Amino acid sequence: MTHHLVPSDALIATRRAVLRGAAAVGAGTLAAWAGGTRAAAASHHRTGTVHVVSRHTGPYEVMALLDAHGTFPLPRQEAFPDATDADWVRAERLDPAAFGADGTWELDFRCYAVRRPGGRVTLVDTGIGAAGSPASDWAPVPGRLPSVLQHAGIGRDDVDTVVLTHLHEDHFGWTVDPSGTPMFPGARHVVQRAEIAALDADDSAMSYVVEPLRRAGLLxxxxxxxxxxxxxxxxxxxxxxxxxxTPGHQSVLVDGGGRDGIVITGDVLVHAVQLAAPDVAYRLEDDRATARRTRWALLSEARTRHHVLATAHLNRPFVSP
Known part of the structure; x- marks a missing residue:
């Protein structure tokens, strides 16, 4: 489903304001896995998409969990204004599915589960969430993470740790249910302190995620x-x-003990154009210069150590740097 947005440079300071021009799409309720009744809401998912893809490193199974797929509100050239024609050519070779008609950006919204021997799970990010979640302003809600977890054989009590790479609404949506109750009541939720400290008092992440987790003793x-x-x-x-x-963005290194580690990147790179040309900035990065240095450092280390990248928004979950 395509959204339309007339961007304004005056809105760049507030990420959600830039994205809010897109209407909320979809409707639905929680999956049976989460205790509700799941409604059919597949219009924003690609036909035949594989929703769980896994790789192993040492004792760990790393599972890519597709929460949703959609068209980004901003055309790709507006999202990455510095990208050249040559950059786009290289990017299209890496991720052709990202290139929609009329300059649109097609992207996945993906979380990861790291399962270790015994079946316990670390979940990295929780996607766009249910209808009415903060991502509803622009993302293709409802996401389907609860049903995808069920398909992967992961119950909510199997999750003992949730790592939130950062506190943007398309990465924390299923942390709580629509009533504000934590979805993973037995899990500690790991967030960089700098990420929490950078939130404004009226940021949706504060009321939707941070305070409920704090009240539950899970933050x-x-x-x-x-x-x-x-x-x-x-x-x-x-x-x-x-x-x-973001100021407190974090990635997750899954080190199996050999040379086949996996780096769950979060939003260090959000489009293949930033893999093809790491200097290319994303319009909605909080600090573009820092993001550029971080991207180069992550890619350099991954190449040196032969790590695979596990991406949140590319249409391929696992890519070589």
């Missing part, structure tokens, strides 16, 4: 590089600060 702020699972010298899951897109 787990961290500072800097933090081992989420594992032991020193062994396979581990680690939250790694990757600022720029």
């Amino acid at each position: 787990h702020p961290v500072d800097g590089r933090t081992k989420v699972q594992g032991r020193p010298g062994c396979a581990a899951v680690t939250a790694v600060p990757t600022p720029g897109h």
Whole structure:
């Protein structure tokens, strides 16, 4: 489904204001997995799309979970104003499905589950959420993460950790249900303290996610590089600060103990054009210069260590840097 938006430079300071011109789409309720009745709402999903794709590294299974697919409100050239024709040619080779008609940007909205022996799970990001979630202003809600988790054999009590890469509405939508009750009541929710500190008092993330998690005793702020699972010298899951897109953005390194690690990138790169040309800035990055340095550093380390990238918005979940 295509959204239309007339952008204004005066609105860049407020990300949601830029995106709010798109009408909310779709309707639905929670999946049976979450205790409700799931309505049919597939118009924004690609026919035949595989919603769970997995890779292994050491003892970990990393599962890409497709919450939704849609057309971004901004045309791709407006979202990435510095991209050249040559950049777009290289990007289209990497992710042809991102190139819609009339200059549109087609993107996935993806979360990741890291399952370790014994079946316990670290969930990275929670997608766009239900109808009425903060992402409803512009994203193709409702997402389908609850049913995708069910399909992957993951129950809500299997999730003992949720890592939120950052507090944009398309990454925290299923953290709570529409009543504000945490969806994963047995999980600590790992967020960089700098990300929380940067929120305005009226930011939807504060009322929709931070305060409910805080009241439930599930908010787990961290500072800097933090081992989420594992032991020193062994396979581990680690939250790694990757600022720029937001002040407290973090990525997740899943290190199986060999040379086949997986980096869950969050929004360090949101389109293949930033993989083809890392200097290309995204219009809605909080600090473009910092985001550019972060992107180069992440890609350089991934190439040196032969890591695979697990992306949130490219139409391929796992890509080589």
